[in-house]
Amino acid sequence: MHSNIENSNEWIENAISKRYIKHFEYERFYNLQDVGSGSYGKICLANWKNFNESFVLKTFYDLNNITLNEIVREIKFRFKVGTNNENIIKFYGITKCDSKNFMLVMEYADSGTLQNYLKENFERLTWNEKFDLAFQLAYAVSCLHDEEIIHGDLHSGNILVHQNTLKLADLGLKKRIEEASNFQSFGTIPYIDPKSFARKKNEQNQIQIYSLNQKSDVYSVGVLMWEISSGRLPFGSKEQYDISLVNEILKGRRESPVPDTPKEFIKIYIDCWDIEPDNRPNINQVISGIINIQNEISNDDVNMNEFPDENNIKVNEISKDDDSIMNEISNDEDIEMNEIFNNSDIIMNEISNDDDVEMNEISNDGDVEMTDVNYDMDDDEFAIVDTIIDILSKVKENDEKQEILKYLNNRKITIQKIHNFILSNQTHSNSIVLLGKFNYLGIEMEVNEQKAYELYQKAAELGNVSGMNDLAHCYENGIGVSENKQKAFELYQEAAIKGSASGKNNLGYCYDNGIGTSIDKKKAFQLYEEAKIIGHSIAHFNVGLCYEEGNGVDKDHNMAFKLYQELTEEKFPDGIERLGYCYQNGIGVSIDYRRAFELYKEAETLGSISGKTMLATCYYKGIGTRVNKKKALKLYEEAANSGYSVAQYDLACIYDRGEGVSQDRKKAFELFKKSAESEYPDAMCYLAHYYQSGIETNVNNEEAFKLYQKAAELGNLVAQYKLACIYDSGEGVSQDCKKAFELFKKSAESECSEAMCCLAYYYQSGIETDVDKEKAFKLYQKAAELGNLEARNNLATMYEKESRNH
Template identity: 30%
Template sequence: MEILQGLREMIIPGTPEEYVKIYTECWDDELDNRPTMKQIVDRLISLISGTNSSINADDQVINRDQYTPISSNQQLNPCTSDPLQGGLSKVIQNFHGMDTAEVVKTITTSDKSLNRIIEEILILISVRLDKGKEWKKEIESDPNAMFLLGYFYYYGVETNIEKKMAFELFFNASKQQHTLSQYYVGLCYLFGDGVIKDEKLAFKYIETIANNDCVAGQLELGHFYKKAIGVEKDIRMAYKWNLKAAHNGNLRAKCILGNFYLNGEGVKKNYESAFELFRQSAEGGYSSGISMLGHCYIKGVGTNVNKQKAFALYQKAANLGNKTAQFNLAIIYKNGDGIDKDIDKAIHWYIESAKQEHRKAQYNLAIIYENGDGIHKDIDRAIYWYKKSAEQGHQKAQYSLARMFRIEGDIDGAIHWYRKSAGQGYYKAQYNLAQIYESGDDIDRAIYWYKKSAEQGDRNAQYNLAVIYENGVRIKDLDKATYWSERVI
């Protein structure tokens, strides 16, 4: 870092005076005049408590991301017993929907002065590390300082990512009943970050802070019960913990709770309650709540159908970066549902959503590129987006990718993706896989997959199955031949 080499950046215009005072004191040429680590951390936490930053993210899915990230302007305290609020606490609250790069970007873009202070703290740390045991004793006596340093190591904020070091710092601070550190110890056990993965221990730590009224813990615990992470699946318990978080005013919890009522999970289905919870979440500025409220208006869930309101809500959530809203907005533009058709805008929003790994958007975008719908046909891009979607388990994308490989003569690639899709029950993939096996004289496998497809009503599969049984290449069975022939008629 240039700052470590003695170079000082200009103060960012508009930086709050309190922030300026902290990091300019850190620049003091006289080392003894600089604030101590504890003084900086205490003042930083005090300032963060008054921060009201906003994170724009989106729901996704797959992988370590266990929750739909928050996009909210609401001042949240993830753990009501902990002093941290604002910027850092929102990152913590949103951890499941953000990778390391996103967290660093969030800190940098949502509060540049906070990022500057972080740099200066790291400078102070690097200088005071030379003082050895005295400095170590100073930080170990302050759980806030241990947590903050662990946080930097965990995300690689102005330092290398050191998950093992982060875990040790979180763990030591957690022994002093530091709630946010307990939360991160749970996450480390959940993901195996810096420690051997142990879902039961993750559950134990998260349950502890949830019982201490930590909203982030309550959200996490609800997810653990829903997905059977470290505990037996229990939808009613999942509902219970999300309800607690919602009662604590958490916008994300209200949106999740709305989905429980929408789908009748852990509670009796109630569209009016779902609508009201989505409305509350949306009014707080949570992008997924806004998107789900749009869904209610376009489908008439708990309210009258109002496509204009739905469009406006999807537009608002899409502008906040919500990938589901972006996907739905693209569909509206493509179909001209309540508005004029606009393929260019449809493609724009499909791309925005697809870039955020929305697999349906990726699949639809691939179709557009393959068919040249309102855009120049581009098979390479079609394959690219089919593959992105297929890798996320989209069965039709897997089938389409297999079809593309087959056209190009890559039979091994085709078989691989046909199997993926067929294994998920897609009848077209089952039929095409059977065709390949039949052409390769693997009649047993051909019959197996033709039958799978035929049982779903595919007439081509029914016909081919009848022919195989009638001709008796391996197995002659006129009764079965007649049975499947009758299904074709």
Template identity: 20%
Template structure:
């Protein structure tokens, strides 16, 4: 398949290895790291090392790697674009207070060009810390140490979701030993753990945890420069080795403070593992905050308490998890498997399905699912979305259905990403937006959803949200046909051959694809195959 064209846009920043640009790669907005022409052998090695690591890492808390190529004879790495930039930028922008009228005008102009950022209140800080811990837990499970964790290397999407980046200094552990010795120090002074500052640096997962504590301090103190009163790195290193730590603000919540202090333990063995840091919320309001920043009608604390109370009063066996599973099973049996009709539009017939469940039972089920959904259980979010979409025991509300689908989609749920694309395309529960539809279909395609390839192909065919291209539509239909074995894709590919769109007109080729689709039970393909095959045979006999 032909690769999308790469177009470089605005410069986002620069560093020792090169410059990062905002770019466009097909329908995706991407970040493009363009490396300098003359790189030393050690730098080239570091670049290759980072690319190899990024290829291995597939987690929603790690910046997504799309590929590496050459652009204008320069090596470029194409990655996911995080709209809000680094956590450093998010913190520092809240420190800046323009003094002159010109500075105010410049800041206003920047705000018009940039995605508005949510305020960093304590629940948001806690959630970000939790997501960083999740990212660390993942790379540690892959036997990888980050070794340069700081707010500069924590990127945030427009929804303030964490993406860890910059693995140039990372080490892959080749043994199960808890520590790795090194001849040189890696990292940034101020974020380095005491054991790294020894004559023979000792790295471990606990070194990354110490750095996480420093990032949590950055958010708490609204400051991105540890020990800023000391300009000499040797002085800072001496302070850290002797047990000195930065002060946390007086208004720091007790549990947030407790986690930071545990991360800062002088003895690395006393620090928690990353996987242990999200076994319980960092603040009491973290779950409510996740919903408040994502759902248009957030539940209040009393509503959440009432829902949890109803769940506790449910009969034995109707626990939150069993209710969620029951909802998923029933919804799966009622819903269309793909939601895609032959004309590329959503199949919403299941919205009018009659249900025999009593309203009282459904209300208990809804109450049990909601706390799970608030805590980022994507299956529970999907269940709530479908309940709202069908009016299943609750008033039908497409807007709330869209909000829950969107929440699950942002967390990486494959079917949710596809459904959000459909709703943007059809203007259901949200304002019609073809560009957003194409973007969400692309996300689902990136995760391998065949029906999303068909939907994206249809967008290219009609020029909806993307530049019209019969050739690109053919590519997506062919991929879904040959690799996915999808009957609808085969039917569409046959139609492209029959009409000569994106390919040379060929009735025999069209008939072949119609036949393949017909053999899979596609009724329209059965009719088209007979018509096209008869026509092609007639032409052959006439010739």
């Protein structure tokens, strides 16, 4: 027994020493107030140093081996679930009031327990708000079940509410301590799976104890949903919770629905408290049911003026979102915001359930705040620069600035110090490249693309492959120099020959898209594969896309899914986003909208702009979550402001149609234009339509033609069809039915019903081809099957003529 205590103590001390868990000095807490107690300890409210916000200190009456072991297990569970879940009370760290007595430092919930919250606020709660509470509860439980964790103690006295957000107080800690201590209580009888009350004997006449499971938690959720709908404790007051109530529940007694409760909501919680676990839904089915109810009554009116101006938010500012725990921080140099609260973003690489857990290194992947600390760079300055350049070779351009800041911040190196070092070491080629990055990204200086180009050129001349890749990027995009695709191709090729994984990936991209060379999809796939083998994550992602789309290799959705899974395990944000896309669309796996939503959310948390955009789409359309257009539009705005062309296009479409916002075609035009400048073909097509129709601009058929032409070259089916129509009519260009025929044919092959209809007419009339009424008939038939009304009418006309001829 003594050794168990020592092992648990050692685990906690080890976690503190390695800074996996924050240690708070007890003496710095003040205004301690006892606010509650339970069977195993008490709760104190306290302030920390000069912070205005309150913390909760959870103390224990007896820190024996049972309690310590369960504390350790609770902490491990929290790392598995993720310490930044808004529906679970945050664990900030540990303090000790003496050498042995551990206390948990927890988040404070301003509205107390759910039981108390309902008592004080029920009369003002709308059904929307009740549904939202139920959704939050089910979502929190689903996060546990995803990690194979059973709570086993869900009741309204163990669930807290803070700022109208529901939060689990613990992950079953209280229940496990009570069970291990043989403590019995009738206080939560209505919420407990009735199967656990029944005691059966096996063939050896031994009593079999029912093990609580995920369906036991679902039972509890059902009871809590009823409580949320009624505002009352189940079965009256706690004084009535006794053995007779146990027997009645076993015989089928349940609470009756309260008047005016939507029948769909009633069905969910009645299914949850079915006596047979196999008949109960799983927690994800509960979530889907609640989402369906919410979406039916969702209010689509959103005021975009409510959103903050995202343009002024800097990469290195402290987040002011709902997860922020502090409004003001002390300037005391002994304590940093990063030291206390970034533990909320900790990601454990691997945590086992054994007591002899081996903890791996932890990285903070949250938003970066550069701390101004005194740090003397030692002899490994060059190694630091080399490491940064290596990191940058494996991330996308949009992520480069944040990756630099994050790396420096984690090592407490100020930007000024690293900047001074690379300035004074311009004979070191990686220092030259990094200074180029500082100029290009505007780190410690104004953006200077010309200077960046010159520095990349200098590094490339010294044989530095990173310099070659960056110089090629400048030529490819006209950054600090005139655009020269051929020169870009040659530089990428040179870097690839020298063994650069980035060079191989970039060269593959050139072959994939015809940049400075002819398109060669097989060559592109081969180069992506070579770069993937030597550890390039972006190339790994591109190989997945090739298998998904059949690009240079036979289409294989199972292989694509496997590759995205591998990237997800490596925490590569865009790989996580694409795995979500697979779950959303059934690519290599069964459709699972909830899983897709969770993956998009994870990708967005790790900094994926595409993940943020897909998450916005989920909120906008109710994919795997309830419709929340306000949140969706905020995410679209953030992604669009970062320069992501897809988000700019999606947001433009919303303004164009006036869906959830006031129609604003002027803003739509500006966004389509920005997206089109990044060569996003869908945006080019929409912008061409604006020019063609004179929407928020003068009619400009020439500009429309150019945009359709460019989008068509990039494979956009609508653009190919529109361009064909222009050649067919001769509007703004010389009529060219031959070109129109080829474009209609190309677009029809990709199942564009409008193009099929036009191509059928060409075959029917013998325009630029022999008359072929059989082909025309088949094309009309196919287009009609796709819902094209014109094709249906033409098909009917052909039937009528055919019948008259007979």
